[in-house]
Amino acid sequence: MEGIFTTNNLWMMIATVLVFIMHLGFASLESGLTQSKNTVNILFKNATILPIGLLTYCLWGFNIMYPGEDYAGAFFGFAGFGLDLPEGVAGLAEYADGAYTYWTDFIFQAMFAATAATIVSGAVAERIKLNSFLIFTVIYVGLVYPIVGMWKWGGGFLQTLETPFYDFAGSTLVHSVGGWGALVGVMLLGARLGKYVDGKIRPIPGHSMPLATIGVFLLWFGWYGFNGGSVLSADPGLVSLVFVTTSLAAAAGAIGALFTSLIVIRSNDLTMVLNGILGGLVGITAGADQMGVTDSILIGLIAGALVVLAVVFFDRMKLDDPVGAISVHLVCGIWGTLAVGIFGALASGTQFVSQLIGVAVIGVFCFVSALLIFYVLKVTLGIRVSAEEEVEGLDIGEHKMRAYPDMVEDHTQEKVFS
Amino acid sequence: MEGIFTTNNLWMMIATVLVFIMHLGFASLESGLTQSKNTVNILFKNATILPIGLLTYCLWGFNIMYPGEDYAGAFFGFAGFGLDLPEGVAGLAEYADGAYTYWTDFIFQAMFAATAATIVSGAVAERIKLNSFLIFTVIYVGLVYPIVGMWKWGGGFLQTLETPFYDFAGSTLVHSVGGWGALVGVMLLGARLGKYVDGKIRPIPGHSMPLATIGVFLLWFGWYGFNGGSVLSADPGLVSLVFVTTSLAAAAGAIGALFTSLIVIRSNDLTMVLNGILGGLVGITAGADQMGVTDSILIGLIAGALVVLAVVFFDRMKLDDPVGAISVHLVCGIWGTLAVGIFGALASGTQFVSQLIGVAVIGVFCFVSALLIFYVLKVTLGIRVSAEEEVEGLDIGEHKMRAYPDMVEDHTQEKVFS
């Protein structure tokens, strides 16, 4: 017992560390896919989102998401502020039937929490005001995320459906939650200056493909903890199955995006392959423990194709998402959640209906919540920087710093477009 | 039993994750040591090699490399397409005597598979056609690698020699296999334009030393999984010994390369120290579980010196390897394999002969196979981009993208050489 408890808990702690490094993955990916005049701003947001997420989750989020039996309702519960110091090490093993300690539970879940806001960060990059974004983060990570999470993982109404909604590691509960926030942000902010001119789409390429690639590999790396840790023990069969399904879906996502982009945009586009990998990972996340080999490859292939199509679609809709976050996290998050009703061990019509219910209810709640927060910020503090600041870059405007002061001479919009 | 099975399997899964991140290491190293006009191309290759490797290994490679008793021959076996879903979780522990599950076995080995092609990628960089390289990858990773691997790790004829050929984690089976492919590619492609002019060697420096350094540290990091995981259990004594021998060989490789480059090229050359670290790592890989402290340091020192000498030698031979892959993976792969017969627990004349046999047989097979694949590609699709494309850079030529669009003005060959 002591041995297996220690091993289970060890895996959950290592999974925590792997999820942690996903935040560096997001920081690298988002700054790589945007212009060098906004790099400090993006890094600053990523360096503060995780601290904000960890602290708000410690202060109240964890106890909203997991209110416990006494407090849990179908839609909202709260077990009080702060964390409870367990009574002695002896009680630690009983906390989760020998799977992990209270501390491990908290810190693993806390690493997930900040992810939702990080997803938003990329989509609204290059024109959002820093202060407004940070306030949005505190509310979205601190309240919206744990409330939605409670509906399923905390024992709420989606868990108590006759055929319970299924979302293994968070295609919907994490990625779509972030994706809806991103969509609303993009809608309220409007496109970057110069992106859609005279009915034409002008690409604004990201400033560093190595950074973007480092970001995607680190995200894939961390996803082994994100999905593998969601087994909530070191169960050899389940965790290793999850490793296989996660790997194959990511690989198939790359190949799906590769061929789709060759057909649709006739180009060996690196960013499409990178986002295809992420799409495959988001897609498998809802059912990573329920799928077989063929299921995983199909889910990944379709996700990879969807990413490319969605990027093209959102651009035609003039929804300007610099990093493709909505395509990756919202579109593939929905796809992966529905796929649980189509492929694998749970596939059935009733499951599909439950998946639809979960996607829809969470979608409406997140959309409305994000709309409310961003709207209030828009009419009070404002959410968009001035046109002058946008042209000059947010690094100077918000931080009086430059990301590469002795490498890049100056940062005018003209330079990029010439 | 359940506890030790879970722990063993846990280590093998973590080792898998560590080997995974080596692919980011290769991507960073190879792009850092080449010009910024070819960066997207290198990243694209690395982002697709791993997916290709994972999928082909899943579809047939794993069953060629480990055909099982029924199918295994001395030279070739095949257990059929796809993976077998194990019958229930109960049977999982029996699969490998409580060391790891079927899924873990597959995914750990799959992460190794793509490495062979990644090694080739660096050597042929800056002038190979993308499509031809990807086709080479599918065949080399999908067929050549698992056939050779079966000869030893799958129970083939090198394993059944009277004194079996020994290659703990793949100095020959992984690194030399890649190295031979790299050598053939470089021979058939020819040198980059402007590299050897009027009998003089003109260095073409890599575009980002931070990227190259990140690459080497990530490779070293991942090597703890590559070598440590090759124990195939979490055995405390063996894995920790492997950690020590691996660390000391890498460290000694750096020092060996440092002093050799001070003597031979009279310079504190960062790329030599970095490649010295990798040389030490490749060198210890064949016998990492058989060596003591002094053995490991000596193997690393010699490997570090060999890297510097080999880089100078291949340059004089006009074999243009932009990243030094042949020196690191082929030369030190051979050195490390032979060192098993010279140092450590297995050292003996008969062992040395077996090591020589393995090196020679695998060398001939890989050389001929790579020659065949590259030759057929050369006379059909062609393997080298046009001179115009090479001067302009493959990023524009193959991908219509640039790696640093708002940081680097333009990419003409002149700029680098001026």
Added chain:
Amino acid sequence: MEGIFTTNNLWMMIATVLVFIMHLGFASLESGLTQSKNTVNILFKNATILPIGLLTYCLWGFNIMYPGEDYAGAFFGFAGFGLDLPEGVAGLAEYADGAYTYWTDFIFQAMFAATAATIVSGAVAERIKLNSFLIFTVIYVGLVYPIVGMWKWGGGFLQTLETPFYDFAGSTLVHSVGGWGALVGVMLLGARLGKYVDGKIRPIPGHSMPLATIGVFLLWFGWYGFNGGSVLSADPGLVSLVFVTTSLAAAAGAIGALFTSLIVIRSNDLTMVLNGILGGLVGITAGADQMGVTDSILIGLIAGALVVLAVVFFDRMKLDDPVGAISVHLVCGIWGTLAVGIFGALASGTQFVSQLIGVAVIGVFCFVSALLIFYVLKVTLGIRVSAEEEVEGLDIGEHKMRAYPDMVEDHTQEKVFS
């Protein structure tokens, strides 16, 4: 027994790997916060410090730091050169009561050793002679670090005080040791040219904020091994508590630095937030296993504020530390060590006195030792490069290489200051 031994040892090996990657964190952070004309030099130092640290620790350092009962004195002991090959695998479990093997012990501690010199590296960057720095490293890592370490972790006089000095993972024994060396180096070298002119402080911004950010996230990532591994077993309650305290202190460090820099320097300064994270991590390191949730947040908040104040203070004192290493590692190292007497389970007046004694004695010893080494180097080899070399950059001067040869045209001091 076998199971728990294997699990404990597994965690210690994984912690080793995590501490390893901190060296990439330091390399990235230090090169990101300095100019691009000195990047190769910094990477070269980081790529050689770890090999030097591993080899000297293997050859004699480990046996100075842990001399064992026969040799241990209150101030110095030595168990002989090299490592002892354990007698058979059977004896492995007895080495540390089933917690880890001899090899694991050595390699975990060896990864710590090189850290001390790496800390110095950043502070003295952009003007120190390479050879003198490497000689300093050999002596400081090879002798000063293990002697000081023995005083506490090897059973020396700080461990045998009536109320023993407490330093869980090395706020003083690792970070302050590095910090004192950094302070002395900066004092003897003097400021970089152009930093303090006509009584004014001219900022010399670092050349790559993405590199700096990657560095800090990798350091945080590795810190889970640094602190978590210092439990010296996989004890579920203790390690997971350490994960929580470490995470919260880092997060609070970011927030503390954020608000302090808004107040003091009226700027959303990314480098302050990054150094605030590191300050929080250094601050919690001495008592990470003794603190509760509120303690950890307070220690981190104060550490984050201290970093900003210290950076401003040292700049006013004209102590030119390009990366803020003295503020992070020395100031917060002292703060964290004293905090053990103020917060958490050990808080008491007598403990505070013991903490003061440890800080003072180690401070004096390290200061004097570093002064002696740097002074002898100054009057013999010299420690500072020529003004011409400093202006041109150490990459050309010491390495005849450039970090970004086809991206950055030339590196004159003027360019940065214009």
